[in-house]
Amino acid sequence: MMALASSDQVIMVLVGVAVAVFLIYRLVVWLQSSPRSFLKDGVPINKEIAPHPCIGLLEAAGYEVIGGKLKIPLSFNVDGSSMYSRLFIDYVASKEEDSLYLVILSRPRKQLEFTGSGLRDTLLPYLLIYPECSGVLYVNTAASAIHVIRFGKDDGEST
Numbered sequence: 001m002m003a004l005a006s007s008d009q010v011i012m013v014l015v016g017v018a019v020a021v022f023l024i025y026r027l028v029v030w031l032q033s034s035p036r037s038f039l040k041d042g043v044p045i046n047k048e049i050a051p052h053p054c055i056g057l058l059e060a061a062g063y064e065v066i067g068g069k070l071k072i073p074l075s076f077n078v079d080g081s082s083m084y085s086r087l088f089i090d091y092v093a094s095k096e097e098d099s100l101y102l103v104i105l106s107r108p109r110k111q112l113e114f115t116g117s118g119l120r121d122t123l124l125p126y127l128l129i130y131p132e133c134s135g136v137l138y139v140n141t142a143a144s145a146i147h148v149i150r151f152g153k154d155d156g157e158s159t
Contacts, residue, residue, distance in 0.1 A: 045067035046070055055091070057146060061146050066093065069090055070092070091103035095134075
């Protein structure tokens with residue numbers, strides 16, 4: 001009777017391990033096929049680069065413009081209704097071998113507010129969609145200014 005109980009326990013442990021492996025496998029497959037999976041492809045590069053005065057400014061600062069305007073389509077499902085929007089990236093630039101920067105041009109009607117909340121509200125979507133990028137270059141051509149903005153996480157120490 002004792003041997004029967006131990007063989008039942010071994011079978012139950014094997015079934016438990018099999019179920020755990022299957023659940024972990026399904027979780028990995030689900031995460032890879034989630035709607036965010038288009039993000040893992042990396043920053044797309046549009047080879048069509050429209051001329052703009054900011055290109056000379058970027059090149060003078062040591063950046064190489066490697067991609068043109070990108071339109072990132074977004075869709076949201078709110079209570080069963082679909083809503084659509086898009087984000088725009090003006091250029092993609094590189095400074096070193098493995099660095100990619102998203103270039104956003106300043107616009108008179110939509111100025112970037114250089115505060116923590118202003119940067120978060122305006123630039124966080126770009127940095128979350130393309131976490132592998134080195135940062136955002138915010139270019140104000142009129143002022144000949146390039147602002148390099150990198151995303152970091154606060155350790156909670158600042159107030």
